[in-house]
Amino acid sequence: MAVNFNPQIMINVKTLGTGLKKPDVSRNYCLYDRKKVDFLALKKNESLPYIEEYLKKSNDENGIIEALFVIDKIADNLNSEAPNGAKELDKIYPSLARFNDSDSPEIQVLLSGIYRKILVPDAFGPLCSMLNKQINHPNSRYFDPKEETGGAILEYIRAYSAGYIYTPSLQKPISNVIGVA
Numbered sequence: 001m002a003v004n005f006n007p008q009i010m011i012n013v014k015t016l017g018t019g020l021k022k023p024d025v026s027r028n029y030c031l032y033d034r035k036k037v038d039f040l041a042l043k044k045n046e047s048l049p050y051i052e053e054y055l056k057k058s059n060d061e062n063g064i065i066e067a068l069f070v071i072d073k074i075a076d077n078l079n080s081e082a083p084n085g086a087k088e089l090d091k092i093y094p095s096l097a098r099f100n101d102s103d104s105p106e107i108q109v110l111l112s113g114i115y116r117k118i119l120v121p122d123a124f125g126p127l128c129s130m131l132n133k134q135i136n137h138p139n140s141r142y143f144d145p146k147e148e149t150g151g152a153i154l155e156y157i158r159a160y161s162a163g164y165i166y167t168p169s170l171q172k173p174i175s176n177v178i179g180v181a
Contacts, residue, residue: 006046013050016070017062021174022106023142025108030106040072048074048092055095061104068110071096075117086117093120100126103133105140109148116152124156 009083021031058064063167071089076087096114099107100123109129115123131149139145 006050007039009043009047009050012040013047013054013067016058016066017060022062022065023140025142030065030069030142037066037070037073039084040070041077044055044074044077048089052092054097055098057093061107061139064099065104065106065110068096068099068107071151072113072117072156075114079117084119087119089114089118090120093118094120097122097126100130103139105134105143105145109143109145110135112145112152116148116155119156119159121160126151126160127153127156154166163172 015036019031019033019036023029048071051070055064058067071092075086075089078088086141097112099111102111103109112127112130115127127149131153132154133144134146136151
């Protein structure tokens, strides 16, 4: 993917994670540089290629967390503009999938939230793996990542089963469903 040069966006992406504060004893959530996050989220069309390139190459956990938070905000903005608007972010799934096996609870929670909004079918299996890992090897002292991951799995089940359940050609008469003769 070609990235057009934009110095403001480039600088903001290069400094992702520099001011991040992770959860601690007094707070069960991360603190982000809201000015930077809002700037990148508002310029989504220009910033997404930069963020995607950053995610492909970065190993800086704090930067990855903040980049994922920006993508989460972009998904929120797209969904507020149009129902299921965040589905257009499905094209960046391959860049996000790199982190599916992460042991970082912050990365797991952000990925779960993003996947819940973009509903890429390929993400369902990794979500189940994340939940299994979180149940068998809890890794967060300050918050419960299972909550977000389980919610994302439920959203997938709701979204993908609704078409099957409510498709008129597949509907059974109500008497067959409740056992009335």
